Structure formats: structure tokens, C-alpha cells
Amino acid sequence: MSRTAIARLHLAVPPTNREGRDCMPPLDTPLRTIELAGQVGFCFGVKRAIHLAEEALESNGTVYISGDLVHNATVTSALEARGLVRTDTLNDKKEGTVIVRAHGLPAGEIRRLRDSGLQVVDATCPIVHHAQQAALTLEQEGYQVVIIGDANHAEIRGIVGTMTTQPLVIDSIEELRAAKASHRLKRKVGVLFQTTHALELCKDIVSELVFMCKDVRIINTICRPVQQRQDAAVDVARRVDLMIIVG
Ligand code: SF4
Incomplete structure (x- = not known):
């Protein structure tokens, strides 16, 4: 079945409920x-991160990681069974291998x-x-870096930790207005986005920010695969009676 194909559900074996009773719908039930x-x-x-972790486990045995490699219990359990060790204290490890998650870490x-x-x-x-490099480029060109995203997200901590100056991280129009009112927003700003952030929110914040500053440069760091998934989800949601998100 192609990913976009509409599939009719054909059940070769009548499904059963937890008690083992036949729960096949009556024949006159319309097909869904x-x-x-x-x-x-x-x-x-x-x-890519899963592939690199598997390679590291094959050649190095125990591999440490801080946080989840992926938000999926099945994949995480399988990797842990092969030797991936989740730890919050990388500081006390003096030997072995550590894998940096897809979110990244500060360069230091x-x-x-x-x-x-x-x-x-x-x-x-x-x-x-690329988002980390964009922040460095803006910083080197004399822009006040404004990151639209969640300050507590690992990716944002990684970007902030890669820079030498402190950027402004904002996640709502209210936070933007508060930064303007307290004179924390400068006249020459360079904007980038948390890669996985909601595009609509980014658009709303940017459309107000551009009229608050004199010189605004924007580097679009939104992740295209995420944007495509968000678009596909909206597209399906418009057409179906019930949407189920597995994840
Ligand atoms: S969501 Fe985008 S930015 Fe994040 S790991 Fe996947 S491809 Fe990379």
C-alpha cells in the first residue's frame, strides 16, 4: 500500500477482544x-542517530547517552538491551563512548x-x-540573536551554549512584547527558529518583531521534514472523522 493510498480494512481472521470473544462487527456495518x-x-x-548508535554499540560495547536518543520506548529498549546506557552524570565517566543526541550539545x-x-x-x-552555525554567523555579524523556541529544550540549550553572547529566547508574542518593553530587544536583530517549532507561531512572532526593530535578518532554520509532517497532519485532519496519532 502506498503511503497516500486509501486502504479498505480487510480482516482475514475475525478480531477478538481481551476476553477472546469474537468482536467482528455485524455484516451490515459500513466499511471504514x-x-x-x-x-x-x-x-x-x-x-541517522539510531544508525550511529547501533554502529557504536557494535564496535565499542557500552555506550553512554544523556537523555533519550529517540522518544520511542521500543527503539530505546532495544538499544539498551545492546548496551546503551542512559545516564544523567556524564561528568564522572572517564572512558568509553558517549553518543550526542540529534538535539546536539554545546560545542564546549x-x-x-x-x-x-x-x-x-x-x-x-x-x-x-545548521541552526548552531546560523546563530554563530549572526553573532559574528553583530546581530543580537533572537531564537524563537523553548529555552528549556535541549536543542536550544545546545545552540545557546555554542554562542559566546547571550541570545534572547522567546516563545510567545507576550514574551516578545515584554522584551521590547524592558529594552532587552535591540534595533539590529538576527532571528532563527527552534528546528521543530510550530511554523504558525514563528510566523506570528516574526510578523510583529519586524516592526519593532530597525534591521532584521532572518535565517530559516525550521526543519523541513517536520514542516512536511505538520502539513500532512493538517491535511488529513481536514478530511477524516477521527485522527489517531501514534507516538
Ligand atoms: S526533526 Fe528535523 S531537526 Fe530534528 S532530528 Fe529530525 S530531521 Fe533533524
Whole structure:
């Protein structure tokens, strides 16, 4: 079945409920149409991170990670069974391998891990890496960097930790207005986005910000695979009676 195809549900074996009783609908029940969104499944950044983790486990045995490699219990459990060790205290590890998640880490943190004797497998997604570079470029060109995103998200902490100045991180129009009112927003600003942020929210904030400043440069760091998934989800939601998101 192609991903966009509309599939009729054909059941070769009558389904049963938890008590084992036949729960096949009556014959006159209308067939339901199940539609799969055009974009589903792991993005390439996560697939790449899983692949790098599997490679590291094959050649290095125990591999440490801070946080989840992927928000999927099945995949995480399978990797842990092969030797992936989740830890919140990388600081006390002096040998072995550590894998950096697709969200990335501050550049200084990666250097510190290498200097402490750990072998580092950097699975930072190339799109996140591009966002880190965009922040550095704006900073070097004299812009006040404004990141639209969640200050507590690992990706944003990684971007902020890669910079030498403190950017402004805002996540709502109210936060933008508060920054303007308290004179924390400068006249020359460079804007980038958390890669996975909702496009509509970013648009709303940017459309107000451009009239608050004199010189605005925007680098679009929104992740295209995420944008395509959001568009596909909206598209399906418009046409179906019930939408089920597995994840
Ligand atoms: S930036 Fe996009 S492609 Fe990369 S890991 Fe995040 S969601 Fe996936």
C-alpha cells in the first residue's frame, strides 16, 4: 500500500477482544476507510542517530547517552538491551563512548567530553548543526540573536551554549512584547527558529518583531521534514472523522 493510498480494512481472521470473544462487527456495518498521512515515521535525523548508535554499540560495547536518543520506548529498549546506557552524570565517566543526541550539545561540552578521555560519536542532526552555525554567523555579524523556541529544550540549550553572547529566547508574542518593553530587544536583530517549532507561531512572532526593530535578518532554520509532517497532519485532519496519532 502506498503511503497516500486509501486502504479498505480487510480482516482475514475475525478480531477478538481481551476476553477472546469474537468482536467482528455485524455484516451490515459500513466499511471504514483508513488513511495514512503522507509523511509518517522517523525523520532522517533520528534514523541517522539510531544508525550511529547501533554502529557504536557494535564496535565499542557500552555506550553512554544523556537523555533519550529517540522518544520511542521500543527503539530505546532495544538499544539498551545492546548496551546503551542512559545516564544523567556524564561528568564522572572517564572512558568509553558517549553518543550526542540529534538535539546536539554545546560545542564546549563536546570538547570537554573528548578532553576527559571519552570517545564521542556526534549524532547531532545536520539541520540542528545548521541552526548552531546560523546563530554563530549572526553573532559574528553583530546581530543580537533572537531564537524563537523553548529555552528549556535541549536543542536550544545546545545552540545557546555554542554562542559566546547571550541570545534572547522567546516563545510567545507576550514574551516578545515584554522584551521590547524592558529594552532587552535591540534595533539590529538576527532571528532563527527552534528546528521543530510550530511554523504558525514563528510566523506570528516574526510578523510583529519586524516592526519593532530597525534591521532584521532572518535565517530559516525550521526543519523541513517536520514542516512536511505538520502539513500532512493538517491535511488529513481536514478530511477524516477521527485522527489517531501514534507516538
Ligand atoms: S531537526 Fe528535523 S530531521 Fe533533524 S532530528 Fe530534528 S526533526 Fe529530525
